[in-house]
Amino acid sequence: MGYKKIKKDQLKTLFNELSKDCSLFVPSGSKGYVGFDPWDGNSADFTEWYRNTTIPPKALFFPPVEAMLRFRKGEAGYEIEELLPNGRPQIVFGVRPCDARALKITDTLFSDTYRDPYYLTRRENATIVGLACNEPCDTCFCTSLDISPGESQDVDLLCSDIGDELLMEAVSDKGEDLLSKMSGLSEASGEEESKAKQLGDSAKEKITRQIDTSGLLDKMRSSFENREYWEDVSRKCMSCGICTYVCPTCHCFDICDENNKKDGKRVRNWDSCKFPLFTRMPMENPRHEKWRRIRQRYHHKFEYFQMNFETIACTGCGRCIRECPVNVDVTEIIGGIQAL
Amino acid sequence: MENRLKEEAGKLLKEGKVDYIVGYGKGTVNLRTSPLITNKEEDLEGLVINPFIANNLSRYPVELKGRVGIVVKGCDSRSLTSLMQDKKVKREDLIIFGVPCEGVVDLKKLAGQIGAEIDRVTDAEKEGENLTLQVDGSKKTIPFRDVIFDKCYGCEHPTPLEYDMLLGSEVAPNLDIEKSLERIKELEGMDAQERWNYWKEQFSKCIRCYGCRNVCPACFCERCFVDVNMPQWVATYATWQDNLTFQLIRTLHVAGRCSDCGECERACPVGIPLRSLQRKMVEEVKDLFGHEVGIDKDAPPVFSHYEATDPDEFMK
Amino acid sequence: MVESSQNENIEILTYSEVEEVGGYIGNFEVKIRKKARLVDLEKCTGCGTCYQKCPVKVPSEFDMEMGMRKAIYVPFPQAVPNVPVIDKEHCRMFTKGKCSICQKLCQADAIDYEQEDEIIEDKFGAIVVATGYDLFDASVYGEYGGGRFKDVISGLQLERLINPSGPTGGHIIRPSDGKEPKNVVFIQCVGSRDVEKGRPYCSNVCCMYTAKHAVLLKEHLPEVQTNIFYMDIRSPGKNYEQFVQRTMEQFGALYIRGRVSKIYQRGDKLIVKGADTLAACQVEVEADLVVLATGITARHDSKEVATTLGIPYDEFGFFTELHPKLAPIETVISGIFLTGACQAPKDIPDTVASASGAASKVAAIFSSDRMSMSPLVSTIDTSVCSMCKACMEVCPYSAIQEEEITLRDGTKKKQLTVLESVCHGCGACVSTCKSSCIMLRGMTDEQIFDELMAVAQ
Amino acid sequence: MEGDNVYLPHVMKIEKVIRETQNIKTFHFNFKDESQKSKFSFKSGQFAEYSIFGEGEATFCVSSSPTRMDYLEFSVMKAGKVTAAIHELQEGDEIGFRGPYGNWFPLELLEGKNLVFVGGGIGLAPLRSLIWNVLDNRDTYEDVTILYGARSPADLSFKYDLEAWEKDDAVNMYTTVDNGDEDWTGRVGLIPPVLEEIGPSPENTVAITCGPPIMIKFTLMSLEKLGFTNDQILTTLEMKMKCGIGKCGRCNIGNIYVCKDGPVFTNAQIQNFLSNEF
């Protein structure tokens, strides 16, 4: 597959075109935080400032709240109406390699044994346009998890910022398809290709934060009973759900009904293992204590998920480190486990 | 200052006068500090005091079992006193290290000021009235007052009111109330519909991570009202209606307890200007009942008592 | 008093003060300070030698300071117990450090200058408050002389003068010169129905006692002329109006409807200037004696008593009943009852009625082992309570208390509990509890929520 | 594709409500859409998500036997918001039902074996599904022993079943209560000591137990004393669940998801992971 390129000042035109028959999401900071917002036709200057979103792209496929079904009570009793997402194609532009990997990780979970129609419908209708990182944050540690800031096999189409232009490379058929529909592209030279590669390599070098995953599974297992360790590392945690909600792979949810017996919706919403209520049963709660919940979170990501799906459910995006109000740092915690 | 703290904190731990020291340590992210909570003497080497100690640590003694030595700034000390009023901590269980505070750097503001993200800054130090930074290898100097949190402009008690040991000399308030209330005044200038729409838009962003609640030292309930499901006052999922209702009720619950430490707003990952609600209530409670938060640890909480002469003009 | 002191079920603690009241109906824990009277109650035979021989004389409070008593004294002749008390303020043993005449003379060896206050702590099932009233201090009325004229006296002083065991042995004389008065003026509503003096209420008893005084005066001194300045005559009790009529018709009392504007001395007479609003003219009476019908006020320390008991009081210091019509004896605290003038000015029949009422209320409580209460009381879900105790602070009845329980693993835990017998079900605690862990049964959030949802539909 | 949305509930009709104890009720229910019924099957030990529309979902096992498909049953102890709403249900009301989920009692492994059922309180619900299943194919199994206990006579659930089993000569039925009352003439005693007293032989036997955690804990100890190996003991676990299909992230114990990998486990499996978290 060959490389194409587009001038950054052409992006706006491209976006306007693309958004005609599909929903296009691009990084935007207009709401006071960076997230993927529907393309508003205004400014495509995110390439100038965008490093990564606060809310990960998972929110587009597994939204914070989504209606699953509607129930209505009529003369003949209850009627159930399935509320699946509409099949409108969707393009997400600017997904970083770490987040693209995260989507692959949640894909396995949501398609395991029982298919999750809500997530998968959206995923199937979506084309992920990746954007390689030239300027990783100091919280990034994706390289420790076999992710490279400059390249990705997890996207459909990968863009690299080479200055005034974006270099584009189709990674999947979907990407190929999309690429073929884009206008205003030109062929990229080998020089530009290697420039992109070079930028990717230099980005890789900029990442200094890391975790050591070698032998981690065993270390995790043996750390489980180390209550003192978990109590120590959890002491400053505030038990809020920020780390789980900004995590691109956290997928826990709750199912609730709208408070209306006659006509209401059943909704699915994000939930967090950091909340004591998450596992509370009327008579007992296996994870009432904070350290148990913290332990669950890290063990889930680095042990259980790996056992069940052969991959660590962390991509090193660093959001949890960045957004945590008390600076609980996953690399520190995993480092601590390795050092036990 | 730092050395004195390390020394005194070490003594407290060694002599068994406290079970934990709660202070600030260096964070793992550029410029940031992080709560340092420890019962081990060797960890105390990591204690720092600098213009980046944003966290309000007063919440921790509520959770920790035992006696605690704690580092507080002016606003934190008033949160702590408020917690004493609410009987969540006992004064005699605390050894308080007061840090006279000239303001804490708002890293978002700082990023805006230097036009680059914080991880570009390699070194930052307060020198007199200025903050000296190394940005991408070059030195930059910006006025300190330009990069501190908005709350700091409205801080009437920068020196902790309740302490056992003051680290440094008292700091006189350097008030710029107008600047501190800028956003509130702006909102007050709008008409009702505009204001409502403003908040509606803000709370459409809310994802219910409960960061605001969980960092708030005034939110000390064992079970938050949103977690009550019989009846389900507020839906557990994030709709702007329920998000707003949740925050309004939370605002009422912390009114009279909120010391305007600004932690809720700092914690919010989606940038909802929560201080504009909380600070507003600080003003209202003061105006209505003459109550200032965290001044008198022996006074009853503001909504646990009343005066026969409380304002009444809004009643028909 | 004598009779009740002999009842085996009644213990009278005189010269004692209630210091603390805790607990609740059926289980009040009361701390009583029994003040040292410096005379041994058990030993004293009541012979009276001590106060006959005591060298110190002090104006007698009981005689409204018109007579004298000793530093060791029995407050009044019928006092129970008939045992004297030493007035430390005046006793020479305490002012000068020596004397001990009484001690030397006491054959029963009952005088004990060293005696200390005794604290009694006991449990009681109910409390009846009957702390009575104070007389209004008429000296605030400058127009009546503000206390300057010896011959302007209060109704109660006249009462002492008439009394055979009073300071004059029942001889009615002018305090200034000991002469019998010929012309007496009574002034009604002194410290009653007077907004300016902060006493807007009617003292209830003055109209009738003044009428009685007029009658008694006439009986003792047939020559006397009584003149009564009044605002309205309030005589709604049984046979009261007839009594007033007789006072006028049979005993010649002259009732003048109007206020007195000024009293001044002329020679040995008091000139009383006032208005007769019925005749629409000014009147001036040359009086030998002026009697002020001073009203009833709450006891000077009623607010402290109320605070100790945890019961409310009104702006004048009278204790507030649970309901003015339907529960005039009960207070907001179950098990504490009011009787007599501590609640509001009352005359003797009213007082006796309310005392009987209180007694039967108490008897009703004591007659059964169980009580039935309103089910609308609060309950606490201690598993989610964060112990901020805000509910305790807002509870007007102190119905929420802290208790310590022992958990299954042996550890102790402090928690709050609602005393169901004390809770009145107002729900102030419920809306104060931020985490809804205290709930008012029968008016729960769930119930209100359902009502609200139904109404909002 | 229609009908493959795993989260969509069937609408079920409540056909009968049985008050078992003060706070436990059993409900007979059936498909509102008869045509769905023929497509439906389940196995003893499986559970489902039941919902009251407007209140939410809750997890219970199917307590009737797959050998008796006239109607389905579930039993509920009143404990929270949804269960309180379920307790309000009356005949003719409708509920949501999705399932069955989870694994089941391995009938093929039980064939030709002596079976000992030990149930406490509402823990009899999943067992009775299996018990009726076994009794309806009585010849396939050897001795059947049932030990059921509750706190008091008033707390005994499924009294009609107990009576039937009592009468059945092919069942060794034991009922016990922790505390008797005036009318109680039966056995008084906690389940574990009673079990030891009955003393079933571990020879060619499988014990199946379900009940409150504390009872399970001591019952396992008693079974061990009697010589049962961990492979000879089956139990079902309870954890808070929402999705029922291994996605929502609640019910894991280690990497085991109770909803997907359970709820039926051998004691050998449990010993492996349970010590970890609890």
Added chain:
Amino acid sequence: MEESNWEPKVIGFLCHWCSYAGADLSGSARLEYPHNIRIIRIPCSGRVDPMFILRALQNGVDGVLVSGCHPGDCHYQSGNFHARRKFAVINRLLKYVGIEPERVQFSWVAASEGPKMAQVIGEFVEGVRKVGPNRLFKDEKKDGE
């Protein structure tokens, strides 16, 4: 609901001892007040949780009236004093976030004040009528699925 024949729907939280009795009295005195009010009786104005008010508004009620005994007259001594503190703050907060002041009203009405109760309800309903239907918590558009 048709816009043209919209009638305000308001909820009144009235305390049992004073305002509810006041409303009762106005009824037995044959005084008229608008039928738009649905009354929920509570033991004391001190029982009112701000949640009641917000939840009512969120559920589309057009106005909320809270009424209790005059200060000093509380059957439970101090309930209305405590309530007044809360109301004062609620009042300011709701106004601040942009809820029309006409929608939420607090009042003191004694058991003897039948005419006042009728008047308070009347004026309140008129005030609500003026600000129109409560659309505060309505979604502008349907879920963007």
